[in-house]
Amino acid sequence: MSAGKEGNTLCFFINGKKVTEKHADPETMLLSFLREKLRLTGTKYGCGGGGCGACTVMVSRYQPATKTVVHHAANACLLPLCQLHGAAVTTVEGVGSSRTRIHPVQERIAKAHGSQCGFCTPGMVMAVYALLRNKPQPSMDDITLALAGNLCRCTGYRPIVDGCRTFCQETNCCQTTGVGNCCLNRVENPEQPQHEKPQLFDKEEFLPLDPTQELIFPPELILMAETTDPQTLTFHGERTTWVSPASLEELVQLKTRRPEAPLVMGNTNIGPDIKFKGVVHPLIISPTRVTELFEVSQTPQGVWVGAGCSLSEVRSLLEKLLLQFLEEKTELFRALSLQLGNLGSQQIRNVASLGGNIASAYPNSDLNPVLAAGNCRVSILSGGGRREVPLNQDFFVGFGKTILKPEDIVVSVFIPFSRKGEFVGAFRQAPRKETSFPTVTTGMRVFFSEGSRLVQDVSLYYGGVGPTTVSAPKTCAAIIGRPWNDETLSRAYDVLLNELVLPPSAPGGKVEFRRSLTLSLLFKFNLEVLQKLREMNVITDELPEKVLPLPREIQPGLQEFQPVSKTQSDQDPVGRPIMHRSAISQATGEAVYCDDIPRTDDELFLVLVTSSRAHAKITSLDASEALQLPGVVDVITAKDVPGKKVCSFFGNDEELLAESQVSCIGQMLCAVVADTRAHAKRGAAAVKISYEDLPEPVFTIEEAVAKSSFFKPLRSIERGNVTEAFRNVDQIYEGEVRMGGQEHFYMETQSMLVVPVGEETEFNVYISTQWPTLTQDAVAETLNIPSNRVTCHVKRLGGAFGGKVLKTSILACITSVAAWKTNHAVRCVLERGEDMLITGGRHPVLGKYKVGFMNDGRIRAADLQYYTNAGSTVDESVLVVEKIMLHMDNAYNIPNLRGHAAACRTNLPSNTAFRGFGVPQSIMVVENMVEDVAMVLGRPADQIREINMYKGPSATHYKFEFSPENLLRCWEECKFKCEYSSRRRAVEQFNLQSRWKKRGMSIVPIKYGIAFAESFLNQAAALVHIYKDGSVLVSHGGTEMGQGIHTKMQQVASRELHIAPSKIYISETSTSSVPNTCPSAASFGTDANGMAVKNACETLYQRLEPIRKKNPKGSWESWTTAAYFEKISLSATGFYRGPDLYMDWDKMEGQPYAYFTYGACCCEVELDCLTGDYRTVRTDIVVDIGRSVNPSVDIGQIEGAFMQGLGLFTMEELKFSPSGLLYTRGPSQYKIPAVCDVPLRFNIYLLPDTHNPHAIYSSKGIGEPVLFLGSSAFFAIKDAVSAARSDSGLLGPFSLDSPATPERACLACNSPFTQKIPANKPGSFKPWALNI
Ligand SMILES: Cc1cc2nc3c(=O)[nH]c(=O)nc-3n(C[C@H](O)[C@H](O)[C@H](O)COP(=O)(O)OP(=O)(O)OC[C@H]3O[C@@H](n4cnc5c(N)ncnc54)[C@H](O)[C@@H]3O)c2cc1C
Ligand code: FES
Ligand code: FES
Secondary structure, eight states, rough: OTSSOOOOOOOEETTEEEEETTTOOOBBBBBHHHIIIIIISSOOOOOSSSSOTHHHHEEEEEEETTEEEEEEEEEGGBBBGGGTTTTTTEHHHHOOOSSSOOOOHHHHHHTOOOSSSSSSSHHHHHHHHHHHHSSSSSOOOHHHHHHHHHSSSOOHHHHHHHHHHTOOOOOGGGGGGGGGOOOOOOOOTTTGGGGSOSSOGGGGGOOOOGGGGGOOOOOOHHHHHSOOOOEEEEEEESOOEEEEEESSHHHHHHHHTTTTOBBBBTTHHHHHHHHHHHHOOOOEOOOOTTTGGGGGEEEEEEEEETTBBHHHHHHHHHHHHHHSOOOOOOOOHHHHHHHHHHHSHHHHHHOBBBHHHHHHTTOOOHHHHHHTTTTOOEEEETEEEEEEEETTTTTEEEEEEESSOTTTTEEEEEOOOOOEEEEEEEEEEEEESSSOOEEEEEEEEEOOOOTTSBBEEEEEESSSSSSSSOOHHHHHHTTTTTBBSHHHHHHHHHHHHHOOOOOOOOTTTTTHHHHHHHHHHHHHHHHHHHHHHHHSOOOOOOOOOOOOOOOOOEEEEEEEOOOOOOTSSSSTTSSSSSOTTTHHHHHTTTTTTTSSSSSOOTOEEEEEEEOOOSSSSEEEEOOOHHHHHHHHHEEEEEEGOOOEEEEETTTEEEEEEOSSSOOOTEEEEEEEEEEEEHHHHHHHOOOOOEEEOOSSSSHHHHHHHHHTOOOEEEEEEEEEEEEHHHTOOOOEEEEEEEEEEEOOOOSSSEEEEEEOOSSOOOOOEEEOOOOOHHHHHHHHHHHTGGGGGGGEEEEOOOTTTOOOSHHHHHHHHHHHHHHHHHOOOOEEEEEEHHHHHHHHOOOEEEEEEEEEEEEESOEEEEEEEEEEEEEEOOOTHHHHHHHHHHHTTTTBBOHHHEEEEEEEEEEEEOOOOOOTTTTHHHHHHHHHHHHHHHHHOOOOHHHHHHHHBOOOOOOTHHHHEEOOOHHHHHHHHHHHHHTHHHHHHHHHHHHHSSSSSSEEEEEEEEEEESSSSSSGGEEEEEEEOOOHHHHHHHHEOOOOSSOOOOHHHHHHHHHHHTTGGGGOOOOOEEETTSSSSSOSSSOOOHHHHHHHHEEEEEEEEHHHHHHHHHEEEEEEHHHHHHHHHTOOOOOEEEEEEEEEEEETTTTTEEEEOSSEEEEEEEEEEETTTTTEEEEEEEEEEEEBBBBSSSHHHHHHHHHHHHHHHHHHTOOOOOOBBSOOBOOSSSSSTOOOGGGGOOOEEEEEEOOSOOOTTTTTTBOOOOGGGGGGGGGHHHHHHHHHHHHHHHHOOOSSOOOBBOOHHHHHHHHHHHHHHHSSSSOOOOTOOSSSSSOO
């Protein structure tokens, strides 16, 4: 079937407008249709696989049977266009617009400061909008559930939650105010009346939510649904035909004729396969209009649920039944509902079908183990007739395989009532608490003889411990016929351990953890069953503790900052919590990101071909087949580069496209240019590369060290005499800690558009980069043209975090070669998987230390060795290593301190800058060392920290003099605000009473150097134009990536020109307005650019002085017009020559920083020792950022950085295959913190009464420092683990690497269950993943 054939016309509505498509392509998803065809670019691409929520839209359908319209949130990236016939879609543009009226959801998220880079914001808006359409007065739980599938890498979620909280109608306390001062958690300062405390936003300003203002459901669609006779719909695409039968009979006939054609319901399994695995289905059958698949009927034994019902519908049905029937009848319903609540995200559950989940037979399906344990059955229909089949161990036969024959259709699923004495349990453990496939998941059922503890029947099913859902019949046999007691259970654990064996190299890794989970989840079931037997008076035993779920309700936090002085003019915005200047545009989807720039007619798209070998010679590159494919225009190789074939960076060259040899999987080899994204992608897949492997690739730090594979120079530093000092200490301890890398996971992937101007080799580069000048220079060198022919434009970035510097420039060079060669505009936007594969991230580190200390806790000597895994090119690795050396003292005055650091060269994608630039790794090792000292001495870690902190006039180990006064103030203030002592006692009390859940608490300090040690980067320029009408255009060298630099620059200009911020506009960062910019990095953007903008504005203000004097009562506009007529220049540049910083590595001294930003953070966590799951119950952060230019922006940076640090230290894990391939290439495999990870109480305090003479208006840089404070959660987990270990009699230091994932935390707890798991001997097997 081909595109030439006539099909039906697809008809649906988008934002109230009718859309008809004569040639709807079944392979087109709604997201690309919206963005590319309709140019509705508010809906964003973040991952393409349903894992990030950036593409959330609302889909509404009329149900003729009930005559109602149902609305649900869905991911546009997985929504086939063809499935929308008869639906009404609402996108963020349809919700509200700055041109007409913004919607309260958009307003509240924006004004509550919930939008930084803004890339996630439309998705957030839509998720909450869809919720409000169904429930205008939601609970907090509804809100956090609605947001669970939406990722944000900038804000830390707290402000989004607080903005949305204002829709809640829970009136029992001030939690509804959303202003962050809940009566429940306020730490009162009696000297400051509450009403005088400044607040981040004023909810009184908000528009009310008025449901009558929403778009109505199109009457035409109601008419269509009620009057049209259902008929088969067919849509033909380039490679695929879509058929939507109108009846069950027709569906059966179709499936009999074409059994190979998949049934696409929610498309959440088929969609990702098509997208990520390149699967092509010539025919797709869409049974969504077959009513029998959605029918629900009740029998005395249970309920039949249509297989087409979405998982959300199934859950609501079960919830309804739970209310209707006695508890004893609904055990299975309850367990299923619980499991459904944790499966995927709301968007996924709204479309994914029950039948689809069963038929997909995922190895770690959440539903199948429960359905199987609960004795469910499926009703199957095919050409051969109808049959019923039990959903048991015989149904699931292998990876993605069931006993269903290709022509079988699952029509419905029978879910039985439970019987008296029957209990069902469902448990899961996942890398992230919500929106994450489970690591291990179970369904368990036990049936007792009446009134006794004698087991008549039991079934145990697991997911995540084999290729499919598996049962444990031997274990069941060991339980059946016996009393449910410790003896039976302890035998059952042993049988289970032998029954469910995972080979040491099992796909997915985590073998010991998964095995221990099989036991500990059975133990959890045991606890539940005992509880129930006791409630039924069947047993009178004293029960072990009940393991309750971890707490989950996010309460409003405190955000304390200082008010501006009473004498400050009302118009002067400096120091006030001004909303991000683009927040409203971001919330309405109007904000333009690079890939939102409209396509031109002849524009081409570029897709890269990357190496599939880690270390090999390229023997041939054959593009002939690719060049024959439809739409493919050209293939760009290194030979096409007219100028330099490398990008130079700090004296090192990096190849743009590999020519002869590759040194990692993911290295760029060539690029295919075609008329569309899809064609370029198919072209790239058709390029054939042959390799000849080179011997012994190096992947791990240990391998690199063994082979001395380092990037030079190595760095060392020493103060005092370490060797000598070790002779005079009471104790010496040696330890090590490993820290994993981190993916930037900016929500906007690498994006650029290179447009040839058409004359004199001039190019416009629209790009998402932190350093426009680097791109400009690199493109010019690549094309062998002067820099004045290349203009880089950066409107905004959808997040960057250090990841949009060097690799972005390299990508721009390749794209510009394509633009130059084809003379067309060329666009390159990486898919999430490519982005993660190619661009590298934070350096993993192995830190080893030897520490000498006195029995009173004073650390006298420390010798630290750091190895970073730098990957295949040097990039910024040596600079990272230097920063590691410069921060290894953190807050501590260790008189004899020595450090060595090396960047290991390996055959992995090159690592690069990442927020904190080595500092989080550096300090993590030091803090771990301090914790070990505390554990050896048996003293609280905070005491050892305090004893060793810098005090009085101090100098760092590189002889930089500073005063630690504000560091100590932050520490003290943090201890006071978080009520450290009393809560520490409460934690100890909790732990005494609880065996399986432990609490842990930790407080850590930070001293973070601001500015570039490379002195020339400490400069900035600005260009300010005043137009005759008085409007002002500010340009400066900083790029807006969510950190609010443009907002702050607007504030600076407003203060200096004495005009309202509304008169000031910032359009973009452009190399034609401000040349020779420095990167927006090192937390120095505001310091540098702020001074440059100030300088330009001062010049202009002075120029206007004569005019003002002549007409002192005149308006600003009258002065600017008069100045024009008096021929006064209304344009000025500003410049800032920043501090002359340096570091002399030979002398081991210098002044590499302008000043330090200080902070302290205390976290308390609750850890489930049986699964390793944890929740941060409270976080208090105190930071000294001088006088904040904008407290809302700065608090946003603090919260966002903390959450990124929490991800780094507790959950984010990059996994590489033994051949060096990154496995974790999307949000399904790589988990960044989501809304479920926000501390339940998240309090931020800006240290009062501090000043900083080194930066603008006495402020301080804050972009990076707080990231390290996320380690406070790591150390709190370690503290909780320590408490669990002491219950097992294990005392003293123990090893816990970072991140402290549930796997690591659970295994470190050393519970009776983990102790049963035999450790696999390292070296005796090939692990699934490398320990790099
Ligand atoms: C981001 C994301 C997160 C997820 N998280 C989880 C999770 O935490 N836990 C979990 O268990 N699952 C999870 N899933 C998986 C999801 O639940 C399944 O993909 C979904 O249930 C499949 O249903 P569908 O309607 O989308 O199937 P489709 O993709 O439409 O179809 C899948 C397959 O099922 C077949 N099929 C569909 N209906 C029938 C039928 N009636 N009869 C016969 N065959 C049929 C199709 O032929 C096809 O082969 C997640 C998926 C995504 C994308
Ligand atoms: S782009 Fe659709 S969920 Fe990520
Ligand atoms: S604001 Fe959420 S990703 Fe940037």
